[in-house]
Amino acid sequence: MSIQPAPENLAQLEADAVVIGVDSELSTPAARQLDELTDGLLSRLLQQEEWKPRLASTFRLYAPAGLNVPLAVLVGLEDDDYPVAARAFRAAGAGAKAVAGKPRGQVAFYLDPSWDAEAHTQAIAGALVGSQGQDLYRTEKRFHPPEQLLWQGPQEAFSPGAVLGRSVNQARQLVNEPPDVIYPESMAQRVQQWGAESGLDVEVMDEKQLEAEGFGAMLAVGRGSERPPRLVVLRWSGGPQEQPPLALVGKGVTFDSGGLSLKPSGSMKTMKCDMAGAAAVVGTMLAVARLKLPVNVLGLIGLVENLPSGHSMKLGDVLRARNGTTIEVLNTDAEGRLVLADVLSKAVDLGAGQIIDLATLTGSCLVALGTDVAGLMTNNQPLADQVTQAATACGEPVWPLPMFKEFGELMKSDIADIKNISEIRWGGTITAAKFLEHFVGDCPWVHLDIAGPAYLEKPKPWIDAGGTGCMVRTLVHLLQHR
Ligand code: BES
Numbered sequence: 021m022s023i024q025p026a027p028e029n030l031a032q033l034e035a036d037a038v039v040i041g042v043d044s045e046l047s048t049p050a051a052r053q054l055d056e057l058t059d060g061l062l063s064r065l066l067q068q069e070e071w072k073p074r075l076a077s078t079f080r081l082y083a084p085a086g087l088n089v090p091l092a093v094l095v096g097l098e099d100d101d102y103p104v105a106a107r108a109f110r111a112a113g114a115g116a117k118a119v120a121g122k123p124r125g126q127v128a129f130y131l132d133p134s135w136d137a138e139a140h141t142q143a144i145a146g147a148l149v150g151s152q153g154q155d156l157y158r159t160e161k162r163f164h165p166p167e168q169l170l171w172q173g174p175q176e177a178f179s180p181g182a183v184l185g186r187s188v189n190q191a192r193q194l195v196n197e198p199p200d201v202i203y204p205e206s207m208a209q210r211v212q213q214w215g216a217e218s219g220l221d222v223e224v225m226d227e228k229q230l231e232a233e234g235f236g237a238m239l240a241v242g243r244g245s246e247r248p249p250r251l252v253v254l255r256w257s258g259g260p261q262e263q264p265p266l267a268l269v270g271k272g273v274t275f276d277s278g279g280l281s282l283k284p285s286g287s288m289k290t291m292k293c294d295m296a297g298a299a300a301v302v303g304t305m306l307a308v309a310r311l312k313l314p315v316n317v318l319g320l321i322g323l324v325e326n327l328p329s330g331h332s333m334k335l336g337d338v339l340r341a342r343n344g345t346t347i348e349v350l351n352t353d354a355e356g357r358l359v360l361a362d363v364l365s366k367a368v369d370l371g372a373g374q375i376i377d378l379a380t381l382t383g384s385c386l387v388a389l390g391t392d393v394a395g396l397m398t399n400n401q402p403l404a405d406q407v408t409q410a411a412t413a414c415g416e417p418v419w420p421l422p423m424f425k426e427f428g429e430l431m432k433s434d435i436a437d438i439k440n441i442s443e444i445r446w447g448g449t450i451t452a453a454k455f456l457e458h459f460v461g462d463c464p465w466v467h468l469d470i471a472g473p474a475y476l477e478k479p480k481p482w483i484d485a486g487g488t489g490c491m492v493r494t495l496v497h498l499l500q501h502r
């Protein structure tokens with residue numbers, strides 16, 4: 021999508037729609053201009069409390085006087101809780117979503133020119149994300165991205181904003197594609213193609229190579245499926261040669277039926293989203309390469325399908341993970357940790373200086389933190405602080421959960437080193453993280469459980485339902501500020 025500067029004067033704008041940022045004081049220049057052009061329509065609207073300019077709330081004006089634009093959408097900018105870049109993303113997303121209902125050529129955005137370039141970058145990303153829907157297979161689309169954006173704001177934000185928005189949308193697309201389209205092999209192929217186009221180094225390991233390298237836990241999860249597992253390693257070497265890479269590790273269960281511990285249909289129906297961690301890693305790596313960031317980053321995604329069959333792993337099976345740890349399987353639905361176990365140990369052996377993993381790992385995380393907040397667990401507080409700061413700045417909330425050793429005690433097995441579920445169901449997000457901790461050695465590590473925010477059952481004002489592409493912006497932000 022191309023982006024061009026918008027004319028300073030709203031009266032000179034010619035476009036198919038315009039999105040105008042508004043607060044109660046009418047402090048943005050475009051809101052004031054619109055108010056003058058319409059003889060105080062906007063002031064009266066606010067005065068009579070027909071509409072409150074709360075963040076991401078919109079109000080439509082058809083063919084307002086004095087404008088050469090058939091549709092103006094007012095979008096509220098006011099919110100006390102979020103930093104400016106986070107507000108910018110949501111406001112722009114809501115504006116874009118409000119005008120996406122039919123095809124339009126040029127859509128102009130006049131949000132807040134006093135924002136810094138970072139906020140405008142987030143806003144442009146928001147505009148791309150808000151105008152793209154999950155309607156991949158609808159003949160009659162509900163979302164129509166504009167052909168061109170006209171933007172009031174610093175031009176230095178145009179290209180990074182477009183890169184970020186596109187990368188988030190690619191992560192969303194991977195999640196939204198049906199599980200019969202995106203399975204381990206096909207996802208690896210698509211990532212290989214996108215990665216190569218963006219300048220990433222891409223390596224794909226097939227089931228034979230995984231076998232030879234002892235990925236016993238990950239392979240056991242994939243055994244129930246006709247479709248063989250894949251490991252994809254993405255590499256971006258933009259930093260100094262001696263700098264050890266940050267490794268991003270993603271859970272890529274392309275469909276989670278639960279395996280022999282079969283899920284009920286109600287819990288299974290959205291389980292194409294169980295590769296959202298891997299999708300976030302892919303989206304981030306694509307953005308990092310396109311932005312040519314001066315950092316060294318590895319992206320590792322473990323791709324498997326978790327299905328029941330005559331070949332499935334069984335309850336009571338003992339697996340040998342890549343790092344030699346033996347694991348008793350007591351629930352085949354606790355498969356994400358088995359996949360991550362081997363991929364985390366691979367990241368360590370590839371020389372990672374730090375690891376961040378992302379996974380739709382536990383339903384317990386939804387119980388603990390709700391649908392919008394990711395759980396954060398770590399063995400290294402400084403790294404956790406960096407991730408938290410980036411997440412807060414982007415408006416992708418994360419919250420810490422404790423890693424007390426008592427939770428680890430619950431994962432000990434009588435027949436093997438550890439078991440894949442805890443003796444008790446309480447604290448399930450933390451016991452899963454304690455399981456993962458066995459596979460990172462002493463590498464500084466942050467685990468993000470994104471089971472809540474990865475997938476929306478209902479749309480938000482600034483984004484359609486379905487895959488959210490969550491944590492791509494946070495991770496890119498983190499890599500830009502280190
Ligand atoms: N993929 C699920 C977790 C999940 C649940 C993600 C809801 C997104 C929304 C994971 O593989 C799983 O099934 N976890 C089990 C673990 C249990 C068997 C210890 C769970 O949460 O019930």
Ligand code: MN
Binds near residue numbers: 276278352353354356
């Ligand atoms: Mn599962």
Ligand code: ZN
Binds near residue numbers: 356
């Ligand atoms: Zn799962």
